[in-house]
Amino acid sequence: MPSDAPFPDEHNHAICMSQALGNAAKLCLQRGVRLTPLRLQVLELVWRSHKPLGAYTILENLQTAQGRRAAPPTVYRALDFLLAQGLIHRIASLNAFIGCLHPEATHVGQFLICEHCGNAIELDTPEITNCIMQRAEILGFVVKSQTIEISGRCAHCQARYAS
Amino acid sequence: MPSDAPFPDEHNHAICMSQALGNAAKLCLQRGVRLTPLRLQVLELVWRSHKPLGAYTILENLQTAQGRRAAPPTVYRALDFLLAQGLIHRIASLNAFIGCLHPEATHVGQFLICEHCGNAIELDTPEITNCIMQRAEILGFVVKSQTIEISGRCAHCQARYAS
DNA sequence: TTAAAAAAGTTATAATATAACATAATCAGT
DNA sequence: ACTGATTATGTTATATTATAACTTTTTTAA
Ligand SMILES: [Zn+2]
Ligand SMILES: [Zn+2]
Ligand SMILES: [Zn+2]
Ligand SMILES: [Zn+2]
Numbered sequence: 592m593p594s595d596a597p598f599p600d601e602h603n604h605a606i607c608m609s610q611a612l613g614n615a616a617k618l619c620l621q622r623g624v625r626l627t628p629l630r631l632q633v634l635e636l637v638w639r640s641h642k643p644l645g646a647y648t649i650l651e652n653l654q655t656a657q658g659r660r661a662a663p664p665t666v667y668r669a670l671d672f673l674l675a676q677g678l679i680h681r682i683a684s685l686n687a688f689i690g691c692l693h694p695e696a697t698h699v700g701q702f703l704i705c706e707h708c709g710n711a712i713e714l715d716t717p718e719i720t721n722c723i724m725q726r727a728e729i730l731g732f733v734v735k736s737q738t739i740e741i742s743g744r745c746a747h748c749q750a751r752y753a754s
Numbered sequence: 755m756p757s758d759a760p761f762p763d764e765h766n767h768a769i770c771m772s773q774a775l776g777n778a779a780k781l782c783l784q785r786g787v788r789l790t791p792l793r794l795q796v797l798e799l800v801w802r803s804h805k806p807l808g809a810y811t812i813l814e815n816l817q818t819a820q821g822r823r824a825a826p827p828t829v830y831r832a833l834d835f836l837l838a839q840g841l842i843h844r845i846a847s848l849n850a851f852i853g854c855l856h857p858e859a860t861h862v863g864q865f866l867i868c869e870h871c872g873n874a875i876e877l878d879t880p881e882i883t884n885c886i887m888q889r890a891e892i893l894g895f896v897v898k899s900q901t902i903e904i905s906g907r908c909a910h911c912q913a914r915y916a917s
Numbered sequence: 918t919t920a921a922a923a924a925a926g927t928t929a930t931a932a933t934a935t936a937a938c939a940t941a942a943t944c945a946g947t
Numbered sequence: 948a949c950t951g952a953t954t955a956t957g958t959t960a961t962a963t964t965a966t967a968a969c970t971t972t973t974t975t976a977a
Contacts, residue, residue, distance in 0.1 A: 625974085627924070646964070655926095662927060667965065669925095683846040684901045686933095686964060703895045714889060722885045723904060726877060731909025732866045738847045738903040741886060746894025788943085790955070809933070818957095825958060830934065835955095849933060849964095 608638045611690055615678050618694055624676060633669040634690070637679055642709040643687030646670060682711065684740045689713070699737040705745035707752060712745065771801045774853055778841050781857060787839060796832040797853070800842055805872040806850030809833060845874065847903045852876075862900035868908035870915060875908065 615634055619626040626634075636649050650666045670688055673679040679688050680700035691700070692713045701714035719739065727734050778797055782789040789797075799812050813829045833851055836842040842851050843863035854863070855876045864877035882902065890897050 625924085629925070659926095661925090663965070664927085664967090665925065672924095683903070703890060703893065703897075705895075706898065712893065712895070716885075716889050719882070719885050719889065722879075722882050723902075726879050726882065727866060727904060727906070730866065730875065731912060732868075732875070732904070733907045733912055734866075734904055735869065735906040737905075738901060739886075740846070740901040741890060741895070741897055741899075742901075743890070743898040744896045749894060749896055788955085792956075822957090824956095826934070827936090827958085828956070831956075 604640075608635075611638050611692075614694065615676075618678070619676065622676070624672075629665070630669045630672050633666060634673055634678060637673075637688055638690045641689070641711060643682040643685050643689040643704070643711050645685075645687045649688075680713070682740060683738050684742070699739065701737075701739040702741065703745065704740060704742045705748055706742055707744055707748035710745060710747075714739075767803070771798075774801050774855075777857065778839075781841070782839065785839070787835075792828070793832045793835050796829060797836055797841060800836075800851055801853045804852070804874060806845040806848050806852040806867070806874050808848075808850045812851075843876070845903060846901050847905070862902065864900075864902040864904075866904045866906065866908065868911055869905055870907050870911035873908060873910075877902075 612631070612635060616626055616631075632653065633649055636652050637644055646663070646666050649670075650661060650663060653661050653666065655661050670679065670681075673688075674681060677694045677697055678691055680691050680702070681688055682700075682702060682704070685704070689702075689711050693715060698715065699720060701716060701719055703712040703714065705711075720737065723737065724734055775794070775798060779789055779794075795816065796812055799815050800807055809826070809829050812833075813824060813826060816824050816829065818824050833842065833844075836851075837844060840857045840860055841854055843854050843865070844851055845863075845865060845867070848867070852865075852874050856878060861878070862883055864879060864882055866875040866877065868874075883900065886900065887897060
């Protein structure tokens with residue numbers, strides 16, 4: 592069974608998460624946008640792990656004030672806000688969402704997704720983008736957004752569950 | 755309004771399509787798998803243009819023998835077969851399917867998708883793959899599949915509808 | 918204080934995809 | 948050709964993901 596340990600083998604995810612949440616609060620303050628309790632809660636849920644999380648999983652784990660179960664638009668609107676602020680990325684190949692590691696600057700998301708443990712590692716590799724931009728430019732194609740999602744097996748799972 | 759002309763400005767899509775279908779028939783024969791009338795029809799529908807096509811759009815355009823409307827599994831199973839044979843690619847960011855330009859060799863799909871005309875241009879750029887593989891290797895990540903989908907504006911639409 | 922704007926609640930439904938089981942067509946060995 | 952196994956398709960129901968449309972609440976700003 593894959594370990595539930597988040598992400599790189601030895602990494603204190605509590606710190607990882609609190610940094611991300613603190614950073615998000617700071618950025619929203621700077622930008623004059625409101626990281627409301629609901630949005631913060633959704634962001635916290637997304638940051639509970641490094642595994643992309645589906646909207647309906649988030650919904651199930653959402654604690655509303657009155658104990659009533661929230662409806663889908665509640666979650667999708669919060670996700671839309673977080674996406675717009677670059678605080679999360681959407682993983683198209685999984686219909687899921689994951690916290691962004693570098694929300695301060697807009698950038699394209701590049702992910703290595705382990706099929707075994709489910710963790711997604713966000714890359715920040717300009718070479719990949721450059722390579723794509725170069726090829727696009729030759730064809731006169733103007734790039735607006737990029738979906739780069741690589742599936743496979745992470746080093747961690749490769750080592751433990753060689754198959 | 756975007757032109758409905760398929761793909762690069764001047765290109766005879768009838769030839770483009772019949773080559774793809776002929777090639778598909780040949781490959782299936784070689785491989786000993788059956789390109790049944792249903793599967794062929796789905797492939798034809800996908801090849802009608804260079805715009806990724808949704809499963810339910812295919813379903814609407816499917817002509818069944820008895821004139822009865824086919825059910826979703828019919829289309830999804832045909833699509834699964836075509837995907838398995840590498841005759842089409844799935845575009846995750848659009849939940850849609852498109853004919854493959856190089857079905858003879860397994861390869862990762864790389865697409866430039868025009869947001870204006872909807873056409874998707876399949877790239878065959880080893881540099882992009884190499885770049886990704888290199889980065890993955892450094893991290894000990896073993897790549898199994900790649901989703902590379904670049905959205906923007908194609909040269910054709912860039913020239914005609916400069917915004 | 919109060920009108921406008923933004924956020925969240927609510928209900929219904931759209932769009933995409935699959936599970937499970939029944940029937941039909943094809944194939945391989947006789 | 949016959950027959951059982953395999954593959955493909957039909958059929959029904961349902962799961963999963965996402966959005967439309969409208970209402971109420973909260974926040975902002977004059
Ligand atoms: Zn972490
Ligand atoms: Zn990011
Ligand atoms: Zn063509
Ligand atoms: Zn291809």
